[in-house]
Amino acid sequence: MKPAVAKRHLTTGRTVTFALLCAGMAVLSVRLPILATEAGDSALAADAAEASGDQAAVAAEEPGASPRSSARDLKAKPLDRPLVHVFEIHTVNTKGGMIDPGITAFVERVVEDANAAGVDAIVFDIDTFGGRVDAATVIRDAIVDADALTIAFINKRAISAGALIAMSCDKIVMAKGGEIGAVTPVSGAGEKAGDKYVSVMRAEMRATAERTGRDPEIAEAMVDERIEIPGFSEVVGRPATLTTSEALHYRVADETAETIIDVLRIYDLNNAKIVEVEINWAEHVVRxxxxxxxxxxxxxxxxxxxxxxxxxxxxxxxxxxxxxxxxxxxxxxxxxxxxxxxxxxxxxxxxxxxxxxxxxxxxxxxxxxxxxxxxxxxxxxxxxxxxxxxxxxxxxxxxxxxxxxxxxxxxxxxxxxxxxxxLAAFNRLVLASETRASEGYVSAPRERDGELLGMEGVTLTVLNPTGVGQFDSRRVDIIAEGEFVEPQRTVKVIEARGTRVVVRQV
Structure with missing residues (x-):
């Protein structure tokens, strides 16, 4: 009998083990589709599951780590789609096309919103011949302060102030046939500024290039034609302006692309949620x-x-x-x-x-x-x-x-x-008709001050506050005592001093 009991216990143990394995497989079969749904596609879910397994293994190797704590950490970090903000700095095909102070408020607002939203990248779609240097400097500072990856997509030009804006971004991607450079400061008449101002702009471009890991000599050559780039085909005597191929050769640009989607694909953001930011009505008004x-x-x-x-x-x-x-x-x-x-x-x-x-x-x-x-x-x-x-x-x-x-x-x-x-509207505020003596108008003579004082009469025109009144048979210029008086109203003289006759409505 004892062997039979032992066999029965062994069979029961195998049954329980098999049931637990089936339950585990069922849980995994339900959990994996959920991960795939959260990630957006099955390939990303597989990578995430593999990464999760690696993290769990590492956590298990650490002293005091437990599978439960690893699972809790993974649950606290759901797999979300990247978020990218895209907006244009296009002035080539717009009226009055230039970078002006009106754009700075827009760029600052965009960067602040992106920082608050925790975006993964900000793409600046640039096509400009430039504009005011002070406006470009403010935009440059705003881009430098951005928390996210900043990408300048030059489509097709980043000239003058536009080059400073592009150089301030972490990455530069240029379309075929693009241009970047020519940052020499000029006066309002279009003439080159003095050496003092060129020196300031050189320092601005050099500092920007050093911050973003680009060649500062090339950045300065875009400002000052006296700086020669070795092997550069540009004619000496003009500030450097690089084409797409030249910018790639000198590592000013990082990649080339034709569309925003291509740009995002380069940096593994093709699955990102894209938000196209546009200038609002208030920023339009300010500009x-x-x-x-x-x-x-x-x-x-x-x-x-x-x-x-x-x-x-x-x-x-x-x-x-x-x-x-x-x-x-x-x-x-x-x-x-x-x-x-x-x-x-x-x-x-x-x-x-x-x-x-x-x-x-x-x-x-x-x-x-x-x-x-x-x-x-x-x-x-x-x-x-x-x-x-x-x-x-x-x-x-x-x-x-x-x-x-x-x-x-x-x-x-x-x-x-x-x-x-x-204008008819103006005549309601100002008495337009003239008071001629030939028509019976007289001013109150000084010798008759006492005679008019206390006299009652009728208004012939609106008192607003001045007008005309009739006292007995005389027409007199009068002033209402701080109130609006309609025509044909009875008034009483309360002050008569020379030509100043003040009346009060009775």
């Missing part, structure tokens, strides 16, 4: 408001509004126009770092000095001139490049822009004086 032409118009409107407000009592349309124009001007310039708060404060100080001069000091003297000087200096500083050096040509351009704004304000004032009185 328009910082355009030199629009800036001049805003300044003209602001100057005209200030002049109109000074010439009229109380707060009116002129002051509102000036406030709106200045808010748009300084607000847009603050967003793109063309203006700082100290420049805005300088303008406010100048405005206060001007108001004090006009309102409280007889005549016009040093206080008013100081206020005007502060305001002009503030506006000029917002238009100068944001670098540590300023060229004479930049100052001349700013002076010319401010002069154009002044001329625009004068023209606007002349047009307003000629056209506004003819």
């Amino acid at each position: 328009i408001l910082t355009h030199p032409v629009v800036t001049s118009i805003l300044l003209s409107v602001a100057i005209f509004g200030l002049i109109a407000e000074v010439r009229t009592p109380g707060w009116g349309l002129g002051g509102t126009m000036a406030l709106v124009a200045l808010s748009l001007f300084f607000g847009s310039h603050l967003v793109v770092h063309l203006a700082e708060w100290d420049e805005l404060l300088l303008f406010v100080v100048g405005l206060v000095l001007l108001v004090v001069e006009i309102a409280f000091i007889p005549g016009f003297g040093l206080v008013g001139l100081g206020g005007i000087a502060c305001m002009v200096a503030s506006l000029a500083l917002t238009r100068l490049p944001g670098l540590d050096w300023v060229k004479v040509e930049d100052v001349s351009a700013v002076v010319g822009q401010l002069a154009a704004s002044m001329i625009g304000a004068i023209v606007l004032a002349a047009v307003a004086m000629k056209s506004l009185p003819k």
Whole structure:
């Protein structure tokens, strides 16, 4: 009997073992499809399973490691698709195509959003002939601060400021027939800047190349034609501009590709989730408001509004126009770092000095001139490049822009004086008809002050606050006591002093 019992126990043990093996296979058959679904395809799931096994083996070899802790670590790190943000810096086929301060706010916002989202890569799709160096420098700093892998896809040009932007990226991929280089700083007239400014730009390009692991000599040769690249076919005497094949040869560019998908495939991101970032409406508005032409118009409107407000009592349309124009001007310039708060404060100080001069000091003297000087200096500083050096040509351009704004304000004032009185809407605010003596209008003579005081009459026109009233048989210019009075209303004279006759509605 004992052998039979032993055999029965052995059979039972084999059955239990076989059942456990079947259960384990069932669990694996369910778990593997789940991993494949999370990864997106079966090949990636197999690699992930293999990596998981390796990690579990390593963890098991470590002192104190356990299969349970390894499984918990794997569960805490799910397999996600990479995330890539893509956006364009294209100015070749756009109106007014250049890199300007309006683009800087867009790039800074894109990099900040990418850092917050934890993206794996940012692709800059570049096609530009360049633009303002100060704007490109701000963009360069934003790209350098990016947490993710930064890739410049040059399709087809990265000239001048565009080359600085591309060189600041971790990787450069160029389309066939592409170009990069020609970063020599020039003046507003298109002439080469002096050696001082060339030296600053050389240092900027060299530092950028060193940071991204590229040849700093080639980067400097893009700025200064006096630096010769050994074996380079470019004619000596011009700053280096490399084609796609030359950029690959000198290791300025890393790869070549024709589309964004090809770029992502090079860096094993072809399975990535792509988010195409576009400029929003607010950034569009800021870019328009910082355009030199629009800036001049805003300044003209602001100057005209200030002049109109000074010439009229109380707060009116002129002051509102000036406030709106200045808010748009300084607000847009603050967003793109063309203006700082100290420049805005300088303008406010100048405005206060001007108001004090006009309102409280007889005549016009040093206080008013100081206020005007502060305001002009503030506006000029917002238009100068944001670098540590300023060229004479930049100052001349700013002076010319401010002069154009002044001329625009004068023209606007002349047009307003000629056209506004003819508008029906303006006639509701200002009495347009003349009060001629031949039509029976008389001013209150000084000797009859006592006679008019206390007299009651009827308004013939709207008092807003001035108008015309009739007292007995006489028509007199009158002023309402701080209120709007309709025609044919009874009023009483409460003050009569020379030509000033103040009435109150009865």
